[in-house]
Amino acid sequence: MEGRLSPGRASSPCGLRLILLPLMLLLLSCCRAEEEVLMNTKSETTDLRWTNHPADNPEWEEMSGLDEELNMVRTYQICTPKSPSSNWLRTRWIPRRAATTLYVEIRFTMMECSGLNQRHCKETFNLYYYQSDKDEATPTHPAWMENPYTKVATVAADHLLRPGGDRRSNIKLVRLGPLRGAGLYLAFQSQGTCMALLSVRVFYRKCSSLRRAFASFPETIPHSLVEQAQGVCVENAVTPPGEHSQPPSMLCGEDGQWVGQATSSCACRPGYEAVESDVRCRACPSDHFKAGPGPSGCRPCPTYSSTKIPGSAYCPCYSGYYRADSDPPHAACTRPPSAPRSIVSQVNDTTVTLEWSEPLDRGGRGDLTYRVLCSSCGTASKGLAGSCSPCDDSVLYRPAQRSLTQRRVVVWGLHQYTQYTFIIQSLNGVSALSQSEPASDKVNVTTNRDVPAPVSGLKRTASSETSLTLEWDAPVLQNQYHILDYQVRYSPKDGEEAGQWQYVSSRSSSVVLTGLHRATQYQVQVRARSQAGYGSFSGANSFSTQPDGARNSQLVVMAVLVSMGILLLIAAAIVAVYCYRRRRTRSDISDKSGHFPMGQTMKVYIDPFTYEDPNEAVREFAKEIEASFVKIEEVIGAGEFGEVCRGRLRIPGRKENYVAIKTLKGGYTEKQRRDFLSEASIMGQFQHPNIIHLEGVITTSCPVMILTEFMENGALDSFLRMNDGQFTAIQLVGMLRGIAAGMKYLSDMSFVHRDLAARNILVNSNLVCKVRWSPYLSP
Structure with missing residues (x-):
């Protein structure tokens, strides 16, 4: 459907409804396509003055008529069903502007040949174009033949006019490109056709302006399959500094649609956050901030800080509070500590x-x-x-x-x-x-106060589950002072309470510590006090609250458990060695027997000519499709036994898709039919993403057909010549890898291709290469 209506074009009420629904969907899409019209005969108000050939006996006749909306338009008509001679009609020179791919929309009507009863009558016409850098055509130049003209397509009618039937027109859309000249002429060739050209519209598609990934891309005309459109960061968005930062880019497809994801390193700058997904940045409100660029949002100011300025990258601290240089911007403001x-x-x-x-x-x-x-x-x-x-x-x-x-x-x-x-x-x-x-x-x-020397000889004399009895040697004093008392401090050696000292005093050189935890190691220090003050604490000694008898019994139990663990490890090692040797012995016996391990099978190609009845191979490897499911749209080539067409396959319950259709022309022999269907018997055995896929066959009606997947870009050799120099090394290597994967698959199936060449590789719209095979390839 068109992205917008071109000037001078109207619609019927029914047609208007059909156009409005896609238009509404496209307006909601951020990647809609736009069209730029170069020529539209429906908007012409004077004679078209196109060139007829042969000039001495022109058959194409320019007339005025009414379109579906009863608007006066200029048309061309021809009806020569009695003569197979070529009659040409050429447009005026059409400048292509900056586009390299153009689209031609042709609206026409055509009479059904069966009603005319003429042997030379045809229901198709040919479309050609001729490129030139200026308007240089004359009635005799260029020559009226396929070369120097370039054939675009043989156009067939979907709806034919019959006596007493509906007067329905046909609309065909064809693509021209890649184009290099400054402009071109279109030429229509009739060979026995009875038809009328109601309108011709030439246009190109362009990608509309777009905002995505915080980048703004301008309106872009596509030029190739791999050219990237350059954008700029939106307002209040920046590209982070660094050698890997690159301008935003995005691929504009030749159909006027933005393709894939934008390559952009743009991000909202500090003090701004993303809104509307990824297309706009707004300032952080008051009391909010954002420290750096990126997709993160604004955050409330940390504790003891605030800002009243929108778009802040940090929040200043309150008076008396500070943020250190090493603190991140989102850290709370703090102040100096109080005194020890x-x-x-x-x-x-x-x-x-x-x-x-x-x-x-x-x-x-x-x-x-x-x-x-x-x-x-x-x-x-x-x-x-x-x-x-x-x-x-x-x-x-x-x-x-x-x-x-x-x-x-x-x-x-x-x-x-x-x-x-x-x-x-x-x-x-x-x-x-x-x-x-x-x-x-x-x-x-x-200084020089005679305090007592450190206490020595600290030991445990008794213990229980919750107490320790300790004693030590009293220090010897060298002056007139004497010991007033002792200070004992203790704490658990491990755990959450380690280092949390508790203090008790004793007038004698012994003490009983009570209220302790069971089976816990405690570190204990003691110091003496005289009239000169406290001496230094003794070194830390460790004592356990568990009684000696319980301690000894625990050691015995632990020793027994360790011994049992060692024995279990030895037993496990012996069993493991035994099982390993037994498994190796079985494996050696299995290898010597010459059999593959159970469950390993491999699919192998089966030659259909080994079947007594070739039809049985077709039924086994190919799916029969009803003829009513297939609609042929146009002829795209010729095969060994008939035409090759493009059509649509619509199977109930499945999505409609394009297919390539090979037909077997009438008058064939049984051998020709068998050879024709052998291709389907072989292709049906292949299931690989890089091998042409067989959709099915039609053998119960005439003509007999083989249906395969449709590859939009055709053969690899012609595709590369048409797009010479437009692919990156990565894309070319990807194509080679696909071809290699397909050939490896055929080799693994024990199938010999015999003719691997670029002409036998087909390319789809995603640049995926697939190997095709035909029994008519060169040996």
Whole structure:
């Protein structure tokens, strides 16, 4: 159906309804085809003045008449059923503009020959064209013959005029191309036809402007099967930077339809999201943002941020909140942490151990770190404390002074009997962006205090399922101080509670820990306290709450289970080796017997001439089709025993499709019939996507026919010559692979083709190549 009505063309009420429905569907489609009319005789208001041949006795007569809508039109008529002579009618020069493929729509009527009772009467006429770069034709040039004219088709009527019958006209649409000249002439040849040319319309199809994949493609005239139309990104869409980014492109088919998917890297730019599928980008609303290009949509602003500007690529943070440089745009805004809490110091000679608790507010981030600042405030014995200055490089820190992730640091290298101030600062990823100093807490210490030495000899004296009894050796003091008490801390060694210390105190060198978990390992540390303060914790020791007897019984059970597992593995290995050797022995016996494994079969080609009755081979390999299911449309060639036609096959319950039809002309012998149908008996055995498919045969009526799938682009040799230089290497390799796959299939079936050549390869509209075979190929 046409994409739009050409000027000067009307329709009857019935025809108008038939046109409006497809028009409505096409208007809803984003890929509709448009037509550009180059010539339309229905819109002419004066004589057409076409050229007749022979000029001395013209048979084509120009007349005025009424079309179906009772509009006055100019027509040509001819009726020479008594003479087989050629009578030509040539149009004026038609410029083709930028199109390389044209379409010719012919509306005509034709008399039925049976009613005229003339032996030379025909019900077909021929259509030709002649290309030229300018209007140069004369009554004698070019010569009135098939060469230099190019034959387009032999046109047959679908509806013939009969006395007393309906006066129905015929409409034929033919394709011309590829064209290279600046223009062309059309020529109509009649050889005994009684007909009337009601109208001739010449036009080309073009792809309408299109938006797809965030790219805009202009109105495009197709030029070849492989030429891509170039587009541009739509407003507020961009092509991401990179060496692989290419301009948008899409294939405009010669029928004026956009083909396939658009090749486009266009995407909505930051701050814009897609609407209406993939054709437009709109700005993100207030309090929404989109950080980068791509198909993702706008997102609400993260916590503690907002924007009032449409089309924002990020949301600014509230006052006092920040987003680190390493944070993605969709991360929430955060703030610096609060100060660390509860700093505890332990002094041992000139070494200080500092521990503290986590801040109450981490600022909403997980990258919390600490920094230790040291200041020396003078020697306490000389009364110089109070004038503080930063510690020099002789003071060392373990594990580090800055970027601490744990809440403990050991400082050594301090001076004797000196007062120090230590400041612990909390920092996170946005502390550097804040204008204020990091939150901190501080502690004052004095070196050379005689605290107790670390406790040693920690051991378990008893245990139960929920308790541990521990004791240790008391440290020896070198001064007048004595031990005031001990502090014990413990936590599970593994699990979720690992590292969560619990503290108990004891005045003696032993303690009972209660309320513990059953069969759990605990790590325990002990330190002593004197008047000088706490000493260092002892090294961590591990103890289990499970009683000794239960522990020993568990070890025995575990040993038994491990032994049983090893025995089972050994038994499984022995069985596996035995089964493998037995299977190998059976396989060797099977191979030596010379038989194929069960289930492996292969289909092999069967020569139909081995059948006593050749008709039996036809019935076995070919499907019989009723003649009423087939409609012949036009003759496209000649075969060994008759004509080759194009037609339509409509089987109830199946989709109508085009078929190629080989006919057996009348007067054949039985041998000719058998040879003709042998082709179907052979083709019916092949089922492969790269072998011409047999649809069926018609043997119960006359003429006898063979129906195969219809290949739109014809033989490969002529198709390549007509489109020379228009295919990519990938497309050509794809054609070769299809041919190779078809030939391999024939070889696997033990069938010898005997004549593989480009003329015996047919090409369909999708550039799929298929091998054809005929008993009349050259040996």
